[in-house]
Amino acid sequence: SPGNRRVLIRRLGSLNKNGAGTGLGICGCPGDRIIKSANRASVGPGDDQEIRGVPGIQRTLLLMDGFPLNEASSGFLSINEVPTEAIRQIEIVRGPFSALYGADAFGGVVNLLTQDPGQAPAFETSVSGGNEGYWRYLVDGGGLIDGIGYYVCADTRTIDNYTGRDSVNGQRLDLASGMVADVPVKPENYGYADTRILGKLSMHVGEDSGLILQAQYYAGDLGYGQRDLVPLFPVPVDNDVETSTLRLGGVLTTELTPTGNGRFSAFARRQERQTEGLEFSHMMGAIPLYVP
Numbered sequence: 001s002p003g004n005r006r007v008l009i010r011r012l013g014s015l016n017k018n019g020a021g022t023g024l025g026i027c028g029c030p031g032d033r034i035i036k037s038a039n040r041a042s043v044g045p046g047d048d049q050e051i052r053g054v055p056g057i058q059r060t061l062l063l064m065d066g067f068p069l070n071e072a073s074s075g076f077l078s079i080n081e082v083p084t085e086a087i088r089q090i091e092i093v094r095g096p097f098s099a100l101y102g103a104d105a106f107g108g109v110v111n112l113l114t115q116d117p118g119q120a121p122a123f124e125t126s127v128s129g130g131n132e133g134y135w136r137y138l139v140d141g142g143g144l145i146d147g148i149g150y151y152v153c154a155d156t157r158t159i160d161n162y163t164g165r166d167s168v169n170g171q172r173l174d175l176a177s178g179m180v181a182d183v184p185v186k187p188e189n190y191g192y193a194d195t196r197i198l199g200k201l202s203m204h205v206g207e208d209s210g211l212i213l214q215a216q217y218y219a220g221d222l223g224y225g226q227r228d229l230v231p232l233f234p235v236p237v238d239n240d241v242e243t244s245t246l247r248l249g250g251v252l253t254t255e256l257t258p259t260g261n262g263r264f265s266a267f268a269r270r271q272e273r274q275t276e277g278l279e280f281s282h283m284m285g286a287i288p289l290y291v292p
Contacts, residue, residue, distance in 0.1 A: 063111040065214060067249045067267045081218040081245060082112055085124075085140045086153035086198045089113040114214075117142040117149025117202055133160030133191075142200075149202040158193040168225060180227070187225070189238045194220035208255035218245040227277065239277040246270045 062069040064082055091111040123141030128134075135158050142151030167184045197217040205211045220243045226236035249267035256262045 060107045061109045063109065064216070065114055065249070066111065066251070066265060067214070067247060068269075069112075071271065080194070080220075081196060082114075082198065082216070083138070083140075083153050083155050083196050085138065085155075086114050087112050088115045114198060114200065115142070115151055115153070117144060117151045117200065119144050121145075132162070132164060133158070135159075147203060149200075151200040152198070154195075154197040156193075156195045158191070160191050161187050162192045163187050163190050185226075188236065189223040189226050189240070191223045192221070194218065205252070205254075210253050212251045214247075214249045214251075216245075216247040219243070237277040240275070242274045242276075244272050 062079065069079075069081065091113065093109040093111075094107075121141070121143030123139065125140075126136075126138045128136045128138075136155060138153075138155040140153045140155075142149065144150075165187060168187045168190065169182045169184065195218070197215075199215045201213045203211050222241045222243070224239035224241060226238055247267060247269040249265065251263065251265045253261060253263050
């Protein structure tokens with residue numbers, strides 16, 4: 001039976017000021033939990049989300065302004081692809097709603113509503129840093145020109161060691177047995193870097209219609225450590241995953257009758273992923289597993 005279509009609303013004003021990640025904003029709602037796949041709050045591997053105990057992969061539909069953010073092939077939740085500053089509100093609908101929303105909505109639906117263009121031009125820039133070589137550069141703002149509203153949010157982040165640990169379990173070749181074993185090693189190649197850009201345009205089309213155009217871009221480079229692949233003279237090989245995503249969308253709202261409005265939307269997305277030193281195997285919870 002369909003779930004209770006009760007929408008939980010969480011506004012992110014206070015979280016934005018504290019620099020919290022989008023995942024922390026979602027888990028602030030009772031009954032919703034973010035499972036971390038790394039120690040860092042919002043940098044590194046993505047997160048998994050549970051709604052009332054239902055795992056998020058292929059069971060929770062993640063939207064941004066009504067457009068899907070789940071990966072088409074794996075259903076992976078791309079929470080980290082949207083800067084927190086770009087989000088003004090999070091709406092959560094709990095329960096099985098695949099009949100209304102389509103695939104990946106068995107556990108519920110999370111809709112990230114982004115900022116609207118302001119009336120007066122206003123921009124904010126910031127630079128922040130932290131442990132493990134973490135740096136972030138942000139530009140955020142918007143305004144109104146000749147009746148066309150615009151909003152732009154862009155940032156870039158880097159970190160040298162997203163695990164936050166002095167040692168990790170690494171795979172090294174045992175020359176005696178000829179087998180690969182897990183041994184404690186220094187966290188080499190556990191860095192992460194990404195660039196995230198969101199742009200919106202809003203305008204009136206005639207007297208009773210409005211149009212919103214949206215573009216979102218993400219590019220990330222994630223290190224998965226190293227592995228020895230050469231016998232006798234072991235040379236650690238970097239395991240890297242590079243991901244890029246481009247999403248384009250538009251929403252047209254119009255007054256059809258004096259008592260009814262119409263909403264028409266369309267979107268397209270393109271995603272590419274390249275691996276070095278490994279290949280994708282399968283998903284283990286929120287973590288994509290790769291093999292040499």
